Amino acid sequence: MTALIDYVANNTLFVISIATGVLTWFFLNRKPIRGDYAVTLYLLAFSLSYILNRTFFPSIISISKYWGIHIFSALLTTILYRISPFHPLNAFPGPFWWRITNLKLAYVSSQGKRHLIFHDLHQKYGPYVRIGPDVLSINSAQGLQVIYGNTHHMEKSDAYITPGHLDAVALFFKQETKNIHSRRKRIWSAAFTGSNVLQFVTPLNNRTWQLVQCIENRKDRNNVVDLSTCLAHWSYDFMGEMVFGGATNLELMRDGDPNGLLDGLKTAATALDSFGQVPWLMDIIWHLPFGSSMHQIQHRAAAMMRKRQGAGWKVDMSDLASYLLSGDPSTGQHLPQGDLDLDAVVAIQGGSDNTAIILSLAFFYLLSRRVTTTSGNQTRYYDQLYTELRSAIPDAKYLDINMNILTELPILNGVINETLRLGSPFFLPRVVPSGGADIAGRFVPGGTIVASAAYSQQIDAENFWPEPMEFRPERWCTGELGSEYKTNRSALASFSLGPHACVAKSFAYQELRFVIARLVLALDMWLPSSESNLFDPKAFEDGVVNMRTTMLLRPLLVCAEMRKSEGDEN
Numbered sequence: 001m002t003a004l005i006d007y008v009a010n011n012t013l014f015v016i017s018i019a020t021g022v023l024t025w026f027f028l029n030r031k032p033i034r035g036d037y038a039v040t041l042y043l044l045a046f047s048l049s050y051i052l053n054r055t056f057f058p059s060i061i062s063i064s065k066y067w068g069i070h071i072f073s074a075l076l077t078t079i080l081y082r083i084s085p086f087h088p089l090n091a092f093p094g095p096f097w098w099r100i101t102n103l104k105l106a107y108v109s110s111q112g113k114r115h116l117i118f119h120d121l122h123q124k125y126g127p128y129v130r131i132g133p134d135v136l137s138i139n140s141a142q143g144l145q146v147i148y149g150n151t152h153h154m155e156k157s158d159a160y161i162t163p164g165h166l167d168a169v170a171l172f173f174k175q176e177t178k179n180i181h182s183r184r185k186r187i188w189s190a191a192f193t194g195s196n197v198l199q200f201v202t203p204l205n206n207r208t209w210q211l212v213q214c215i216e217n218r219k220d221r222n223n224v225v226d227l228s229t230c231l232a233h234w235s236y237d238f239m240g241e242m243v244f245g246g247a248t249n250l251e252l253m254r255d256g257d258p259n260g261l262l263d264g265l266k267t268a269a270t271a272l273d274s275f276g277q278v279p280w281l282m283d284i285i286w287h288l289p290f291g292s293s294m295h296q297i298q299h300r301a302a303a304m305m306r307k308r309q310g311a312g313w314k315v316d317m318s319d320l321a322s323y324l325l326s327g328d329p330s331t332g333q334h335l336p337q338g339d340l341d342l343d344a345v346v347a348i349q350g351g352s353d354n355t356a357i358i359l360s361l362a363f364f365y366l367l368s369r370r371v372t373t374t375s376g377n378q379t380r381y382y383d384q385l386y387t388e389l390r391s392a393i394p395d396a397k398y399l400d401i402n403m404n405i406l407t408e409l410p411i412l413n414g415v416i417n418e419t420l421r422l423g424s425p426f427f428l429p430r431v432v433p434s435g436g437a438d439i440a441g442r443f444v445p446g447g448t449i450v451a452s453a454a455y456s457q458q459i460d461a462e463n464f465w466p467e468p469m470e471f472r473p474e475r476w477c478t479g480e481l482g483s484e485y486k487t488n489r490s491a492l493a494s495f496s497l498g499p500h501a502c503v504a505k506s507f508a509y510q511e512l513r514f515v516i517a518r519l520v521l522a523l524d525m526w527l528p529s530s531e532s533n534l535f536d537p538k539a540f541e542d543g544v545v546n547m548r549t550t551m552l553l554r555p556l557l558v559c560a561e562m563r564k565s566e567g568d569e570n
């Protein structure tokens with residue numbers, strides 16, 4: 001009798017475990033749930049069933065075994081579905097393991113060479129590559145416009161959900177509706193448009209002179225200085241003024257960064273960009289020690305915002321915080337404190353990180369490339385740029401009031417665009433609306449996550465010719481590279497485009513122009529000689545890794561010397 005009960009109970013549980021596994025796949029495939037909720041639910045259910053089992057059937061049933069069968073059944077069904085002909089993306093080519101799980105995409109994202117790996121995949125599989133169970137990378141200039149442009153208004157994927165699902169709205173993160181996003185964007189945009197942006201010129205000028213001084217002060221006796229760290233500290237100090245009217249308590253150019261604030265920012269951005277590709281995993285990591293970098297940045301940003309709001313803090317300019325604190329002009333309502341704190345996180349990261357990296361890369365390209373052209377001529381862009389700046393601004397101390405002149409300078413702007421082209425390989429996933437969309441001539445089903453292969457587009461010979469892999473600022477000046485040249489400006493996606501494009505794009509260009517111009521006018525710079533073994537350009541380039549934020553695994557060490565005529569003018 002006992003044997004019969006044992007037989008029936010175990011077989012019934014076996015069937016139930018398999019069936020509930022299949023049902024779990026069925027429901028999660030339609031409506032994914034938060035990873036932390038799922039883990040909690042499973043732990044509770046397991047504990048309860050374990051206690052019941054120990055109490056009532058201690059000898060005949062091994063409950064852990066059936067939980068194992070249930071999980072195995074759910075996983076197997078999920079995998080079989082993803083590789084089956086019934087999956088809507090089955091017709092799209094791609095490597096086998098990437099079709100099964102987004103964990104591969106998350107891992108590749110965390111390694112920093114995602115854009116190169118995607119590029120290889122596109123070479124092998126063509127313009128559409130399935131890089132996740134529901135994710136496509138699309139390598140097409142036309143596709144870029146469809147994915148990010150206004151026509152379809154494709155929303156951001158779940159990779160943009162606020163970590164921890166905070167009950168707050170901030171620009172950049174995914175919003176429930178496009179109206180919420182556009183209302184918040186209007187508040188931000190006000191700070192960066194029209195004459196309002198001129199507010200930032202004085203702090204920009206002051207901080208950039210301080211940067212020149214910081215480089216001078218940090219030089220060793222052989223004139224060698226870590227330029228990338230100086231630029232990172234400059235960008236953080238300037239952001240502190242632009243966003244919080246100086247209410248940050250930090251002066252990195254003066255004091256350095258003993259608490260590793262910048263590393264913390266980078267780690268948080270990397271975590272967001274890699275684990276964000278697997279939203280359920282991000283939900284779990286948020287509660288683990290590994291997620292602490294994201295918590296720390298949040299606390300620091302909130303502390304800066306609170307200090308800026310404090311009655312004792314006076315600002316004599318309209319910083320970005322003053323627009324956020326004034327609230328939403330369309331409703332007349334003030335933003336909740338949670339929104340202000342979260343927008344502060346976005347402002348700190350957005351306002352400092354990308355600018356510093358693009359500047360470091362621009363100086364690396366300028367100083368490392370003595371380009372041999374097909375005719376055998378050698379071009380030294382740093383000197384050409386100095387000559388261009390010198391003739392446009394004979395008296396360098398007037399640079400601060402001559403921002404508009406910089407917009408017209410071909411080499412300066414070519415240097416910036418060329419650095420952005422080679423140095424901003426972003427991966428920005430969006431969701432195809434229900435009903436699907438035609439992307440570059442092929443129908444993509446609704447709900448698919450799509451991202452443009454930005455880097456591949458930016459080095460594609462169809463868009464940039466000749467020498468698409470080379471740093472050639474003159475390709476941005478009409479006719480400089482011969483009549484056959486191609487420069488497809490719309491293929492440069494460094495600031496994205498459409499409704500979610502960078503809110504500060506034109507100001508970022510102004511910043512980049514201004515800092516490059518100020519440094520080139522004030523300092524003669526060159527790379528340490530190869531005999532000194534201090535700096536290896538190839539190793540530096542290999543150590544540039546991109547996970548939305550770009551990290552430099554090796555610092556940019558340069559030699560710098562104040563130009564006599566300019567130094568006197570400070």
Ligand code: HEM
Nearest residue numbers: 171172350351354355358428494495496500502503504508
């Ligand atoms: C060289 C400098 C910069 C580059 C290359 C850059 C690039 C970008 C890109 C590619 C996006 C789209 C991100 C996405 O969809 O995932 C973006 C968005 C954004 N950027 Fe920038 N950015 C720069 C400077 C700045 C500055 C100075 C700020 C000022 C605080 C800023 C604030 C933002 C914000 C708030 C968004 C979100 C916009 C939205 O969701 O509608 N960025 N940026």
